[in-house]
Amino acid sequence: xxxxxxxxxxxxxxxxxxxxxxxxxxxxxxxxxxxxxxxxxxxxxxxxxxxxxxxxxxxxxxxxxxxxxxxxxxxxxxxxxxxxxxxxxxxxxxxxxxxxxxxxxxxxxxxxxxxxxxxxxxxxxxxxxxxxxxxxxxxxxxxxxxxxxxxxxxxxxxxxxxxxxxxxxxxxxxxxxxxxxxxxxxxxxxxxxxxxxxxxxxxxxxxxxxxxxxxxx
DNA sequence: AATGGGATCAACCGCTAGTTA
DNA sequence: CTAACTAGCGGTTGATCCCAT
Numbered sequence: 454x455x456x457x458x459x460x461x462x463x464x465x466x467x468x469x470x471x472x473x474x475x476x477x478x479x480x481x482x483x484x485x486x487x488x489x490x491x492x493x494x495x496x497x498x499x500x501x502x503x504x505x506x507x508x509x510x511x512x513x514x515x516x517x518x519x520x521x522x523x524x525x526x527x528x529x530x531x532x533x534x535x536x537x538x539x540x541x542x543x544x545x546x547x548x549x550x551x552x553x554x555x556x557x558x559x560x561x562x563x564x565x566x567x568x569x570x571x572x573x574x575x576x577x578x579x580x581x582x583x584x585x586x587x588x589x590x591x592x593x594x595x596x597x598x599x600x601x602x603x604x605x606x607x608x609x610x611x612x613x614x615x616x617x618x619x620x621x622x623x624x625x626x627x628x629x630x631x632x633x634x635x636x637x638x639x640x641x642x643x644x645x646x647x648x649x650x651x652x653x654x655x656x657x658x659x660x661x662x663x664x665x666x667x668x669x670x
Numbered sequence: 671a672a673t674g675g676g677a678t679c680a681a682c683c684g685c686t687a688g689t690t691a
Numbered sequence: 692c693t694a695a696c697t698a699g700c701g702g703t704t705g706a707t708c709c710c711a712t
Contacts, residue, residue, distance in 0.1 A: 470680095510682080577678065
């Protein structure tokens with residue numbers, strides 16, 4: 454790819470930087486007519502002086518019809534499905550901490566949100582907390598603080614809430630928080646709490662992944 | 671009203687896994 | 692089997708926005 458793409462890039466004098474409205478329209482029109490995929494040829498055929506990669510990113514993160522714009526806000530659980538932990542996590546709109554998790558997988562749990570958006574959101578918050586703790590986000594100190602201070606505190610809020618709803622919507626129900634361990638394949642533990650204020654917390658462990666989502670905390 | 675700093679967003683880059691010829 | 696190509700991912704960065712002073 455690199456060789457062919459590189460040659461094409463040289464020939465085409467490719468554009469970089471922010472997309473214009475015209476470019477957006479061309480891309481959206483072309484995809485509406487011909488569909489997604491084969492991004493390099495798509496870019497070429499649509500007459501866009503962009504790499505296929507750039508087109509794909511623009512489409513997935515911005516132009517796609519189901520992408521929700523604006524701030525990540527609490528409470529929009531219309532797509533909630535209790536049949537899976539992933540569906541359960543769709544309750545939550547703000548991510549507090551995804552351990553060992555891929556952004557794309559989290560994005561799948563939050564319809565209309567892109568991995569890029571979630572990644573940005575997470576990073577700003579993690580960095581903020583790390584700063585408050587005066588330590589590096591990758592340090593053991595920070596990770597321990599997350600696991601043993603922050604997450605138990607979130608879980609305690611779930612347990613203490615007077616009107617815990619959907620506690621068993623996942624499989625675990627709200628319970629006493631235990632320090633996370635990596636679960637076996639198929640094992641899952643989900644705690645969900647909804648507060649009067651409208652805040653929602655979801656603490657979940659699915660297989661080897663541990664997810665902690667929260668709204669409005 | 672001006673400005674500086676932090677937060678957020680959009681986009682690019684390098685890498686890798688999967689697919690195809 | 693292998694090389695070429697494609698798609699997708701996470702990390703990073705620069706631009707812009709927002710808000711406190």
